[in-house]
């Protein structure tokens with residue numbers, strides 16, 4: 001459907017980076033929306049909160065799926081596209097209010113797998129992620145930040161708290177195609193391994209000696225970190 005084209009050709013041989021998760025939950029659909037969509041703005045409820053919030057809903061998709069080394073981080077900047085911040089995401093071939101005229105939207109919705117972003121063999125973004133990005137652009141691509149995120153630290157089930165969090169923030173860089181540091185977070189076994197050996201908590205707590213995660217993204221909220229640590233303390237079950 002779209003003219004193809006150009007652009008964003010990412011990482012190909014380079015490190016096989018650029019992997020993407022295939023699905024991402026919306027903040028609202030997981031057990032009361034405590035799946036973790038948040039870039040740290042728990043304390044500043046925003047009136048626009050019922051709508052799309054850039055820092056909470058949109059930026060994490062780009063960070064985890066596009067802004068990887070070899071693809072569209074600042075250093076790599078494939079085809080001149082950098083997807084690390086509001087400023088960079090919206091600065092090139094980007095038309096606020098018109099997703100169909102916006103190159104990055106064209107790329108993520110490209111039917112031809114050889115031209116689609118994220119680049120094959122990375123899975124396409126989920127329908128839900130594409131719809132969120134479309135809506136965000138068509139609503140004017142506002143730079144909303146500081147939005148509150150429902151998060152219940154008493155929910156620390158794998159299925160409703162931990163897994164959706166991994167899918168949203170981590171799986172793009174830790175999966176079967178790209179497993180940074182050998183860490184896979186797209187399967188229960190992988191998540192459990194990283195949890196039990198302590199690296200996961202060190203990474204999301206930004207402890208000394210471990211590269212802070214999510215790499216390139218904002219620190220998870222205290223509530224989100226608590227959800228993971230409680231889940232680990234309770235045995236890291238597949239519950």
Ligand code: HEC
Nearest residue numbers: 064169170173180181183194199200203210211213214215
């Ligand atoms: C943009 C890519 C990216 C995202 C998103 C990302 N990671 Fe990573 N992760 C990496 C890279 C690269 C490394 C290797 C860092 C290094 O070599 O020090 C890594 C390493 C790790 C490690 C191993 C740390 C160690 O020193 O043993 C863990 C655990 C980890 N990540 C967990 C996570 C979690 C949990 C998330 C989501 C909250 C996440 N990552 C999101 C890129 C990413």
